[in-house]
Amino acid sequence: MTDARSPPDADFRDPDALLRRAGVRGNPDRDQHFLVDDRVLDRLPEYARETDADLSHVLEIGPGTGALTDRLLAVADEVTAVERDPKLAAFLREEFADEISAGRLTVVEGDALEVALPDFSASVSNLPYGISSEIAFRLLPRGKPLVLMFQTEFGERMAAEVATDDYGRLSVSAQHYADVEVVEPVPREAFSPPPEVRSAVVRTTPREPDYEVDDEAFFLRFVKAVFTQRRKTLRNAIRNTAHISGLDDAAGVVEAIEAGETDLDPDVTSRRAGKIPPATFAALAAVADEYGRNGADRGESDRGETP
Incomplete structure (x- = not known):
């Protein structure tokens, strides 16, 4: 130094x-x-x-x-x-x-x-x-x-x-x-x-975030997708933006959350993006990755895109 x-x-x-x-x-x-x-x-x-x-x-x-x-x-x-x-x-x-x-x-x-x-x-x-x-x-x-x-x-x-x-x-x-x-x-x-x-x-x-992200590119792309419909609930925003986030089964992601199959509060899908802290976005992206993407799609996110 x-x-x-x-x-x-x-x-x-x-x-x-x-x-x-x-x-x-x-x-x-x-x-x-x-x-x-x-x-x-x-x-x-x-x-x-x-x-x-x-x-x-x-x-x-x-x-x-x-x-x-x-x-x-x-x-x-x-x-x-x-x-x-x-x-x-x-x-x-x-x-x-x-x-x-x-x-x-x-x-x-x-x-x-x-x-x-x-x-x-x-x-x-x-x-x-x-x-x-x-x-x-x-x-x-x-x-x-x-x-x-x-x-x-x-x-x-x-x-x-x-x-x-x-x-x-x-x-x-x-x-x-x-x-x-x-x-x-x-x-x-x-x-x-x-x-x-x-x-x-x-x-x-x-500084390091206070949450873990396995696929940073997908996390950032998921955040981008949801905020394009920030006035809608997460339930609708996730479903409507699969073409941006790259999800193969957006409806399956929402269903898994609302059925209590994840660690997320099932009611989170009724909230809007502007009320969601970064750590919750990270958890949402992890669930979306697990329930909404085919294995072949992982690791292919666009790393060159900016917010």
């Missing part, structure tokens, strides 16, 4: 000056909104430090002109920055030539959804909102601390507790991997250009 470098009180590169030197302007059509508020930029690495996260190798997705990269280099031993814009990647290589020569910064040019990611110890990133879900669920299974900028509504759904309005498929899926908390709302004016949506910083702390 990295030694505790000095807190970010150094004379960092000015975000607006970086934009001028790079000769770029944010382009909303390309999901480019550069974070330029020094105070927010200073706090992002600190949210990882507060949890004693291992900052020996920090991954940054979408570094842009490097305002956050500069601050990450102050607290991390090594930073890998993944930038899909060729012009910005070239600028980063020039602007941070000394750090690259010293082996402390690696700039990877490419799409963060496609490039091979390094064996990072934590990620601190101002994500492009258009790929927030895909990136989040590429990173979460790696079991590393994350500090990520999201659209506020997305972050609130990730962190939502059971039986609240925001609780849903995203909540269950994200909290399967980590404790999730919204740590700071970020005003539109912190970005150039200001986005139309509200933003928030989300911190995830990896």
Whole structure:
């Protein structure tokens, strides 16, 4: 683990000056909104430090002109920055030539959804909102601390507790991997250009769930299926979404539960998905696997799908 470098009180590169030197302007059509508020930029690495996260190798997705990269280099031993814009990647290589020569910064040019990611110890990133879900669920299974900028509504759904309005498929899926908390709302004016949506910083702390899942891919797909009909009872939601969950005998699953053939409360099928905690979803998925899938279907779930 990295030694505790000095807190970010150094004379960092000015975000607006970086934009001028790079000769770029944010382009909303390309999901480019550069974070330029020094105070927010200073706090992002600190949210990882507060949890004693291992900052020996920090991954940054979408570094842009490097305002956050500069601050990450102050607290991390090594930073890998993944930038899909060729012009910005070239600028980063020039602007941070000394750090690259010293082996402390690696700039990877490419799409963060496609490039091979390094064996990072934590990620601190101002994500492009258009790929927030895909990136989040590429990173979460790696079991590393994350500090990520999201659209506020997305972050609130990730962190939502059971039986609240925001609780849903995203909540269950994200909290399967980590404790999730919204740590700071970020005003539109912190970005150039200001986005139309509200933003928030989300911190995830990896941990093992308090339940067991034998087939993680099927569990996540089952959760997805049921939440597509969140206004219906589980009895109807399970039966109506077999084409999504991949069940061969959805009716048999419901019948087994209601007949008391499982450890689940038979009345659970009368409840709706928004009232079901993750541990109960895990138990439901196990029953669905046992009573609703042919043996040949097991292990064939789509592992590349995101919530």
